[in-house]
Amino acid sequence: DTGVSQNPRHKITKRGQNVTFRCDPISEHNRLYWYRQTLGQGPEFLTYFQNEAQLEKSRLLSDRFSAERPKGSFSTLEIQRTEQGDSAMYLCASSSASLSGADTQYFGPGTRLTVL
């Protein structure tokens, strides 16, 4: 399977615990995105990497959230001191820069986080 993969698929945690999610993009895709999707809503942008550089972060990404993409390959998203409001589906997408300026983003299956 050469698509975007995410692990774990589901995570249940208690409030105040730290969690980390992993995303493996399509190989050779240099752009990687994290989105968050809550029930009944469309995905909302969290952060973006081009290779290993984190170039943009949404205001949604509080200081409890941190993302990394070491070596420009896989990425991790960590949430510290989780809150019930963090419960959501966390989606990762990757794309390859093109001259058209409108790359297609391919999404992974998501990690569903439930904070008790």
Next chain:
Amino acid sequence: AQSVAQPEDQVNVAEGNPLTVKCTYSVSGNPYLFWYVQYPNRGLQFLLKYITGDNLVKGSYGFEAEFNKSQTSFHLKKPSALVSDSALYFCAVRDTGNTDKLIFGTGTRLQVFP
């Protein structure tokens, strides 16, 4: 700011009938528009996109979308619906700037009845 609106929370259609899922957009500059489909507990699957050129864009699984600049719309269509098309459909627009991040609508649930 860029935005898209999906005015219908749900669309119901009988199998074999044509379907339309509506999307309108608000952008500054040229719009880059996308449609994605989401099945239960799954990520988003890319259907099609409009960048420039022909106003009728053909995509995966027999879907197509019509770009209408005067009406600022990008409606998703299919000539003959299948029960397996039942899913959540999202319209999205590329934000301005250099990141290509997408701004999504709230989604439209399509129910195709046998």
